[in-house]
Amino acid sequence: MSDSQTKLLYCRCAYAQVVPQSVKDGVLQKLCESGVGFESVADLCEMAAHRDPRLKAFAENGPLRIAACYPRVVKGLFQQCASPLPEDGAEILNMRVQTADEVAEQMLHDS
Amino acid sequence: MKWLSKCCTTPDSDYLILTPGSSLLATMITHTARPLRVVLYEGDGAITLSAEARMKVMAALLDKGYAVTRATPRANNAFPHDDRSLLVLGLFPDQKAPSLEDASGKINIEARDITGLDTESIVSLVEKTRGEKPMNQPGVWKPWFPVIDYSRCTNCMQCLSFCLFDVYGVADGKIAVQNNDNCKTNCPACSRVCPEVAIMFPKYSSGPINGDLVNDEDMRREKMKVDISSLLGGDIYARLRDRSAAAKSRFSKERSPDKALEERKKCLTKMAQDGFIPADVLASLPSPEEIMRKAEQAKARAAAALAG
Structure with missing residues (x-):
């Protein structure tokens, strides 16, 4: 952990339409309306597919909060790329089942 | 492309002729490192965008497959930069983008002023900066x-x-996904043979294969088929082998390629109906002999890993 401030990561799931459009748009909108800086990626799966080294940077520079999909699968994606998320330093919010308001609120709750 | 031409000509897959432009071509995986990361800069020395404009630009770029960092004057919550190209976009005073240089010399940084540009023009600017560097295209390729x-x-x-x-291999005695390029798009069949529901496909529609929590009902269902022989009502390899042998026999007796083909179609269609295996995956299966050879190889690798 090189920095104690929570970093925010938003996954757009752009390569497959499995996250409801209204939810991912809603979360992005709230993030854009906030004053915080954040990282956004087109698709964590696409990055994992070619073992993108950026995943390692995300995992090693937490704590971080991720708006993506099921926590089980997000952890697995990072682990599969030899960049496991820290046990207690990564909070994963699920845009496949949570509402945009819920996800945004949790992403921004201490910002 | 090698496997594609093979499956066009192999007898066991000749019931589906794949031509350029078919869906399988569209799902070919290209492994390319991301050629460009975009930074939407709203820090010191730049003018803040409206929330609406920011949202539009970010959504458009993400939907095109780009990664975008929003940099603000607040906070030190940015991830460290890495050794790739950065394109810094911002509303700069006098519409003049600063000249930026990475002190380490490892990162190629370009800055562009986007004053007065609409979302479409900004996307075009980014695409132009990327140039000919390849990138996986959303909507064309699926991870x-x-x-x-x-x-x-x-x-x-x-x-x-x-x-x-x-797709699978063994690393340090543990099962691992080693060749994800080899996986057949939309085929989650291996997840159905896992007795522990430990295999997920993130882009699958429903749980627990999509990563949703595994409940008691999922476990009960999986425990009912703890080995691959229970999949699709029998050993898939044996069925393929037997059907192929029967088809070959009939072919030699009747000299009717149409009948042999029909027999194979029926068998494979039944498997596709019974399980999760897409028809195009069945079409790309190797020959029965190759299947048996691969199965033996895999068995030996698994046994060696478990013994070690």
Whole structure:
């Protein structure tokens, strides 16, 4: 952990339409309306597919909060790329089942 | 492309002729490092965008496959930069983008002023900056591969034995996804042979294969088929082998390629109907002899890993 401030990561799931459009748009909108800086990626799966080294940077520079999909699968994606998320330093919010308001609120709750 | 031309000509897959432009071509995986990361800069020395404009630009770029960092004057919550190209976009005073240089010399940084540009023009600017560097295109290619939940995996190696496309391997005695390029898009069949529901496909529609929590009902269902022989009502390899042999026999007696082909179609269609295997995956299966050879190889690798 090189920095104690929570970093925010938003996954757009752009390569497959499995996250409801209204939810991912809603979360992005709230993030854009906030004053915080954040990282956004087109698709964590696409990055994992070619073992993108950026995943390692995300995992090693937490704590971080991720708006993506099921926590089980997000952890697995990072682990599969030899960049496991820290046990207690990564909070994963699920845009496949949570509402945009819920996800945004949790992403921004201490910002 | 090698496997594609092979499956056009192999007798066991000749019931589906794949031509350029078919869906399988569209799902070909290209492994390319991301050629460009975009930074939407709103820090010191730049003018803040409206929330609406920011949202539009970010959504458009993300939907095109780009990664975008929003940099603000607040906070030190940015991830460190890495060794790739950065394109810094911002509303700069006098519409003049600063000249930026990475002190380490490792990162190629370009800055562009986007004053007065609409979203479409900004996307065009980014595309132009990327140039000819290849990038996976959303909507054309889908990242499809298994993800192992090691908190559930018991290292039984059934997935290794099952997969005919060498997606799985063994690393340090543990099952691992080693060749995700080989995975057949939309085929989650290996997840159905895992007795622990430890194999996920993130882009699958429903749980628990999509990574949703595994409940008691899922476990009960999986325990009912703890080995691959129970899949699709029997050993898939044996069925393929037997059907192929029968078809060959009929072919030699009747000299009717149409009948042999029809027989194969019926068999494969039944499998596709019974399970999760897409028809195009069945079409790309190797010959029965190759299947048996691969199955033996996988069995030996699994046994060696477990023995070690």
